[in-house]
Amino acid sequence: MSKQDDRLEERLSVLEEGGQAEKSMVGNSNSSELKSLVSLAASIRNLPHPELDQQTIQTEKRRILSASREINRSKRNSKPAESGGITGLWLFVPAAAGAALIVLMVFVLAVGAGLYFSGPSGAQAAVLTGAVGVLEVSDTGYADDWLPVADGDKVHSGQRLRTGDESWVTLEFFDGTNVTLNPNTDLVLSKVSGDWGKVLQVELIQNGGETYHQVVPLQGDRSTYQVFTPTGELTAGIPIAIYCRSL
Amino acid sequence: MLEVLNPSLIRRAQEGEAVVVGALYERYQRGIFRYLYYRVGDHHTAEDLTSEVFLRMVEKLSNYNDQNLSFQAWLFQIARNLSIDHYRKMSVQQDVQLEDDFPERGNEPLEMVAQELTVEKLRHALVKLPENQRDVIVMRFIVGMPIGEVAEILHKTEDSIKGLQRRALLALRDTLVEWEVTHV
Numbered sequence: 132m133s134k135q136d137d138r139l140e141e142r143l144s145v146l147e148e149g150g151q152a153e154k155s156m157v158g159n160s161n162s163s164e165l166k167s168l169v170s171l172a173a174s175i176r177n178l179p180h181p182e183l184d185q186q187t188i189q190t191e192k193r194r195i196l197s198a199s200r201e202i203n204r205s206k207r208n209s210k211p212a213e214s215g216g217i218t219g220l221w222l223f224v225p226a227a228a229g230a231a232l233i234v235l236m237v238f239v240l241a242v243g244a245g246l247y248f249s250g251p252s253g254a255q256a257a258v259l260t261g262a263v264g265v266l267e268v269s270d271t272g273y274a275d276d277w278l279p280v281a282d283g284d285k286v287h288s289g290q291r292l293r294t295g296d297e298s299w300v301t302l303e304f305f306d307g308t309n310v311t312l313n314p315n316t317d318l319v320l321s322k323v324s325g326d327w328g329k330v331l332q333v334e335l336i337q338n339g340g341e342t343y344h345q346v347v348p349l350q351g352d353r354s355t356y357q358v359f360t361p362t363g364e365l366t367a368g369i370p371i372a373i374y375c376r377s378l
Numbered sequence: 379m380l381e382v383l384n385p386s387l388i389r390r391a392q393e394g395e396a397v398v399v400g401a402l403y404e405r406y407q408r409g410i411f412r413y414l415y416y417r418v419g420d421h422h423t424a425e426d427l428t429s430e431v432f433l434r435m436v437e438k439l440s441n442y443n444d445q446n447l448s449f450q451a452w453l454f455q456i457a458r459n460l461s462i463d464h465y466r467k468m469s470v471q472q473d474v475q476l477e478d479d480f481p482e483r484g485n486e487p488l489e490m491v492a493q494e495l496t497v498e499k500l501r502h503a504l505v506k507l508p509e510n511q512r513d514v515i516v517m518r519f520i521v522g523m524p525i526g527e528v529a530e531i532l533h534k535t536e537d538s539i540k541g542l543q544r545r546a547l548l549a550l551r552d553t554l555v556e557w558e559v560t561h562v
Contacts, residue, residue: 136540139547140525143518168547171554174561175519178497180412181421183428191429192403196396199436203394206440271396289397319401321387334386336401359387359401 135165142169146176196271254325256285257302264298264314286320293317294340306331307347308356316340321359330354388449392439399439403432406450409521410457416504416516417461427464431457450523451530458513458531495554495561503553511546514539 142165183191259266259282267277268284269291277293286292286302294300294312301311302320306329312318322334329350335342337360346356391398410431415424434456442452493499504512510532517523517531525543529536554561 133541133544136537136544139544140540143543147522164548167551168544171547171551171561172519174495175500175515176522178495178500178520180497180520181415181424182408183411183425187425188404188407191407191432192400194429195403195432195436196400198433199394199396199399202436206394271400289395291397291400319397321390321398321401336387336398336405338401338404359405 139165139168143172146173251305251325251327253305254331255323256287257304257320257323259284259286259300260303260309261299261301261311263300265295266292266298266300267295268292286323288320288323291317291319304331304333306350308333309345310335311343313341313343316342318342326353331356333357335359388439388442388444392442399436402435402449406453407432409450409523410453412520413454413457413516414461416501416512416520417458418464419501419505423464427457427460430460434460447530448527451527454517454521454523454527454531493557493559495559499554499557499559503550503557503559506553507546507549510534511542511549514542515546515550518543 146169259280262280262282266280268280268286269276269278270289280286280292292300292302292312294314294316296314298314299311301309303309304323305325308331310318317338317340319336319338320333321336322332324332326332329347330353331347331349332354333356335358337358342358344356344358349356387398387401391402407428411424411428414427414431415421418424418427431453435453438456442449447455504515507515513532514528517528518525525536525539529539532539534542
């Protein structure tokens with residue numbers, strides 16, 4: 132590899148980070164060539180490259196989700212079915228009664244444990260506040276599956292929320308952390324969970340638009356607050372407000 | 379474009395969680411479509427192939443192992459292989475035809491005004507590059523992929539990609555100069 136290849140890559144990296152690569156080339160004997168190549172790369176980047184229209188994207192997404200469901204269904208069906216008879220159970224009535232008692236105790240314990248492990252009230256959802264304009268939620272993300280939502284409604288893991296033109300909404304999590312969606316924002320709540328001790332576990336996928344995040348200081352190692360965007364991942368582990376703009 | 383994807387997202391997609399599969403599609407469809415568009419040179423074919431890429435993705439997702447390859451690199455390898463299959467099925471004349479489509483200088487008015495770089499002109503100019511150089515240009519400057527991932531997809535070292543990148547830009551620049559296409 133030549134040094135020129137390295138120099139070009141350095142300049143292109145500056146360009147990718149939003150800097151002006153051309154400024155640093157003045158006076159260099161190879162700067163003319165470098166400058167023209169960097170300029171060409173920038174021109175290519177800035178062209179209005181073709182893309183799929185929204186209708187095609189939604190149709191294709193539907194097809195892909197449908198194929199995904201079909202594949203998972205056939206995987207589940209291909210697993211050997213559990214078998215086993217309960218013949219002659221009447222011969223063991225006393226044993227069955229004992230077993231029933233044990234089952235009842237286990238059930239009571241499970242319910243109690245479930246209540247404990249499901250975390251504090253409201254940890255599994257975010258509440259909509261400050262709603263303005265058109266707000267819709269979808270369980271699947273299909274184009275025809277959007278339902279209007281309003282202040283006070285709850286959104287859960289796996290749901291997708293979008294705002295229309297001139298529309299805003301804030302999602303409040305149980306510990307006070309909140310995220311505001313600006314107009315034309317599309318956000319998937321891939322995980323909304325929490326636990327006792329103000330443990331918050333949030334994972335968001337921002338498909339488009341703008342969001343503003345105010346994160347309460349996260350408690351303990353198990354707390355997470357992550358936002359995935361088309362350009363990367365933002366993680367908040369300290370008191371911080373994140374402003375992110377996706378493409 | 380940064381390629382940072384939480385492994386847990388992939389695991390959940392592998393388990394068939396629809397919302398995550400949908401998010402993966404939304405995240406990568408633009409890059410895959412553009413890559414295929416510049417490889418095959420036709421909007422409809424690129425659209426069909428993009429669809430095929432994501433269907434393959436859901437079919438093969440359970441085999442994907444993030445220890446070997448980044449998810450984006452894996453997806454682009456599927457796209458690359460599908461476009462190679464497409465070319466095998468197609469007439470070998472396709473590339474030649476694309477080149478011939480571009481107006482010859484002889485057909486232009488004598489006092490030719492310098493033309494600006496457009497998507498169409500770029501596509502025609504890319505056709506003149508060797509396949510690997512074309513891939514590097516598209517992945518680096520149109521999809522916005524880092525050098526490391528381009529190297530993964532093309533099974534080359536990063537240094538080798540840097541060399542291909544420079545040679546590709548030089549060749550592209552010369553072609554555009556020859557066609558009197560300006561880029562600022």
